[in-house]
Amino acid sequence: MNPIYLDNNATTRVDPSVVEAMLPYFTEQFGNPSSLHSFGNKVGMALKKARQQVQALIGAEHDSEIIFTSCGTESDSTAILSALKAQPERRELITTTVEHPAILSLCQHLEKEGYTVHYLKVDGKGRLDLDEYAKLLSDKVAIVSVMWANNETGTLFPVEKMAEMANAKGVMFHTDAVQAVGKVPIDLKSSKIDMLSISGHKLHAPKGIGVLYLRRGARFRPLLRGGHQERGRRAGTENSASIVALGAACEQAMSHMAYENTEVRALRDRLEQGILAQVPNAFVTGDPDNRLPNTCNIAFEYIEGEAILLLLNKQGIAASSGSACTSGSLEPSHVMRAMGIPYTAAHGTVRFSLSRYNTAEEIDRVIAAVPPIVAQLRKLSPYWGENGPIENPEQAFAPVYA
Amino acid sequence: MWEYSEKVQEHFFNPRNAGPLNEANAVGEVGSISCGDALRLMLKVDPESERIVAASFQTFGCGSAIASSSALTEMIKGMTLDEALKVSNQDIADYLDGLPPEKMHCSVMGREALEAAVANYRGEEWKDDHEEGALICKCFAIDAVMIEDTVRANNLSTVQDVINYTKAGGGCAACHEGIEEILAKVLAERGESFKPAQATSPVAASGKLSTLERVKRIQQVIEQVRPMLQRDRGDIELVDIDGKTIYVSMKGACAGCQMEALTLQGVQQQMMDALGEFVKLVPVRATTPAGACVTPGA
Secondary structure, three states: OOOEEOEOOOOOOOOHHHHHHHHHHOOOOOOOOOOOOHHHHHHHHHHHHHHHHHHHHHOOOOHHHEEEEOOHHHHHHHHHHHHHHHOOOOOEEEEEOOOOHHHHHHHHHHHHOOOEEEEEOEOOOOOEOHHHHHHHOOOOEEEEEOOOEOOOOOEEOOHHHHHHHHHHOOOEEEEEOOOOEOOEOOOHHHOOOOEEEEEHHHHOOOOOOEEEEEOOOOOOOOOOOOOOHHHHOOOOOOOHHHHHHHHHHHHHHHHHHHHHHHHHHHHHHHHHHHHHHHOOOEEEOOOOOOEOOOEEEEEEOOOOHHHHHHHHHHOOEEOEEOOHHHHOOOOOOHHHHHOOOOHHHHOOEEEEEOOOOOOHHHHHHHHHHHHHHHHHHHHHOOOEOOOOEOOOHHHHOOOOOO | OOOOOHHHHHHHHOOOOEOOOOOOOEEEEEEEOOOOEEEEEEEEEEOOOOEEEEEEEEEEOOHHHHHHHHHHHHHHOOOEHHHHOOOOHHHHHHHOOOOOHHHHHHHHHHHHHHHHHHHHHOOOOOOOOOOOOOEEEOOOOEEHHHHHHHHHHHOOOOHHHHHHHHOOOOOOOOOHHHHHHHHHHHHHHOOOOOOOOOOOOOOOOOOOOOHHHHHHHHHHHHHHHHHHHHHOOEEEEEEEEEOOEEEEEEEEOOOOOOOHHHHHHHHHHHHHHHHOOOOEEEEOOOOOOOOOOOOOOO
8 A cells, every 4th residue: 555645734745757867966067156166167167057956946036035044943043033133222023923933933032132022812713803913013123924834733824915005114025935935936036035944855946945035135144154055145065966956946936836736735635625524523723715725724613633634644644633642742732722722622633734745545545534433533532422522521520630 | 653563553453451341440631622632531440359350541632641551451351459550651652562652641640540530449539630831841751730830839849959859850851941930930939040061060070079989979870869769769879980980870760771771861960060070871681680660461
């Protein structure tokens, strides 16, 4: 039985054509792009091409606005720390409660260093209140950092509009777009976004390569100083093979953009409807009308996500969960908590994230596999009776410590 | 994904004694839905002999929670209540060939459900005395609440103190930032500020110690760590000193524990700090009577 990979928001398989494009840069094209001789020169040309391929995918005005980094996290940290360094008189930041840890952990650390961080709340569907946001924008704010698409639910934030609002108040705007790039059309030259983070391995390029888009003219302070690589904005010898790969992956993503938004979306909808039609006490989290085409996050009430994943894995199906056990903490996913999803459901959330490699046969196998797994675990659950959840589960089962 | 033993997987995929037990006369309910695991343990106890004739469980939780519940019911079936109460959370983990440190709390939940069920049978009230916090030390599975309480109760002020009292931070040392944060917080409460200890503790330089003083210090370190190991039903004993090699014997739950190497590493570091020289700690096997403390009845 072939394994089925539905965890593409965690990471993706590298496209075979991308692997082919990068391989020569480990062997015959091993030169340092900074070298004058022909070994280096050819690599330098390849990097230039890759930069233009990235530029095309995100609609940047200039290829020099593309800075290659080691990962999305580095891009995020570079963006935020640069804004703070460049504007030392501004001691506030604005972000959201549902960001990726790459942003949230950094913000929590900055709070310890004396910065004030405003966390925008979300409603039950994971949507922001732009009035709350407008009130926070001031000349004390160094930077706004808001994700383009949420990694757990796929919910899209109106970042283009938010960037315009920030720009009107003279505040820099960064977006962590690692889940959005390659899945939704992006045209940065017609936006007011100052900085944007990309992670290669989310769009069929290898791990260990990322991009920070930096609008020309935006004030910047590098995180890594040293050589003149990336025009002195990110020192360190270029990861040339991976940069070439990312360029090729961006070109692939560009040509598959329509497919992603029609075929992949249709598979996702088929999966979601197929499961919900058979499983009671299950619902979609986030904003179903405004989300990435590849993502669906379903909460299965009264059971725990890791147990679901283990049973899915036994049948060769890979997905992920927002339960406490899978997050490595005692609390279920901060995204689910921020949306006010009750504990009875938050621990049982499962994220299915598709890619262009998934097929209808695979989706049908998953639709068949999920209902018996859920039923099996509910049979074990103290919160589930003969035919459904027990009445007043919180009272009927009242453990000693709650 | 977690590294679950074959046995954990087996008990998760094929849980024993799952589902309601209608004739139960001892029920223990522990855990909470907010933490993501909850367990109802149901026992049928023979009133004459106080022997557990049937046990079953219902669990809301992850793979290891379900496996721990299943293992517990298998272990205690046929035991008297007093015998069952001797089953520790470590026994449950051992029965399953070990649990990842992040998952040890699943076995704790099993042990607590057992206490709660026995209390229920005997008409007593069972009080949970343990509160869990965020996991700080992944080597020894020590959480923030435990560290904070210990720091407060014992007026601790350095990372080394925390290692000595809780073991937290005594392994890979990656959590020292987290421990420092807890220290800073508690110290601030008592109006002090946290001062990181010097990188090298002020001990006599190498070679300056007399043989007697050296042996004394080695014994001191052993005595210092013993209470912590004993708390986990383990122990350590000094066997011999040969130059820079110190032979010890790991006993009880420590023997063959999956974290033995880390424990030794932590003790070795303390030895080096105390002696101001490099030493190697080597465990010697099989000096204890076989199975002295290792999982009775398992």
